Ligand code: ADP
């Protein structure tokens with residue numbers, strides 16, 4: 001935990017005019033620590049977002065920031081070029097007095113700050129198909145806007161992030177090693193994954209065969225990584241850009257299906273509440289097609305339904321692995337938290353499987 005005095009010291013490194021008033025913890029992300037800052041600028045209160053980058057997860061924060069700087073500048077240029085007003089439509093990084101996009105504190109942690117996007121919010125659970133449509137449309141736009149990002153390939157901020165076969169191998173290793181003595185209690189979940197092992201390599205195989213291209217993707221399109229405008233309902237600003245890097249378009253679609261179709265939170269323990277709502281899937285599909293449909297290859301389109309199942313399975317695998325490794329990656333609030341999340345995700349996988357024919361049929365409309 002950081003005291004207000006420590007936070008004030010960190011904040012003072014960024015070029016922000018006015019008087020710092022307070023920093024309040026904000027959001028429900030699993031990785032970084034986010035604060036909402038309040039400043040007084042000449043009698044007006046203004047907010048900024050301050051974030052500690054989790055450098056256990058992101059081993060090279062400077063590479064994360066280099067990617068983020070390039071991506072946000074490019075998005076801003078694209079928005080300017082399309083003559084829509086730029087307000088709120090992309091994250092804007094603040095710079096430090098040293099003209100860097102982040103700063104290291106005396107404890108060795110890295111910090112960055114953004115303009116705070118007002119009158120918009122992120123949702124952990126989507127409430128209406130319209131929200132789902134708008135969120136998916138915005139993530140599709142995001143990919144579309146990055147198609148012509150100039151310069152070298154972006155850094156892979158977490159190598160093999162969506163390499164599901166490798167995720168499976170790591171799970172098997174964690175199960176074998178059983179470092180914290182939990183393997184016996186997760187036999188059923190482990191068998192659930194093993195029964196689906198063949199699915200894990202499908203997209204990478206299609207990529208190797210050239211049917212599915214590498215693109216610049218967000219890679220963490222859960223619904224609380226988009227801000228929805230309070231007034232217009234538009235998916236106004238894509239956030240959480242740490243994992244923007246080379247990837248497959250289907251990873252982004254799949255993660256939207258995972259995070260945006262269930263009426264329950266990701267850690268809901270009453271599994272009867274968990275499942276894919278078809279109308280939400282349909283809205284995500286239509287929203288994504290409205291902005292990304294023009295550039296998707298036939299193989300990408302055909303695999304949209306499958307990607308929802310794959311990324312949900314993969315995320316369940318990741319929660320289970322973290323449970324077996326002793327809760328070292330995702331933030332947890334109780335001892336069984338990762339296992340509860342895993343069971344939740346696997347229930348959702350079953351629900352997606354049960355509706356797969358309907359999802360495939362929608363491709364033909
Ligand atoms: P994490 O990696 O921990 O998920 P995020 O970058 O997603 O971190 O930020 C956590 C939360 O903080 C978001 O869900 C969002 O509600 C809020 N947030 C982040 N950046 C901004 C911003 N610029 N304006 C408004 N809210 C923000």
Ligand code: GN1
Pocket residue numbers: 028029030031032057219220222225240242243266315
């Ligand atoms: C993490 O950072 P956050 O909370 O948006 C994770 C995602 C998972 C998600 C599951 C860098 O996302 O990959 O899908 O939790 N991010 C990272 O909720 O691992």
Ligand code: MG
Pocket residue numbers: 029030224225240
């Ligand atoms: Mg987030």
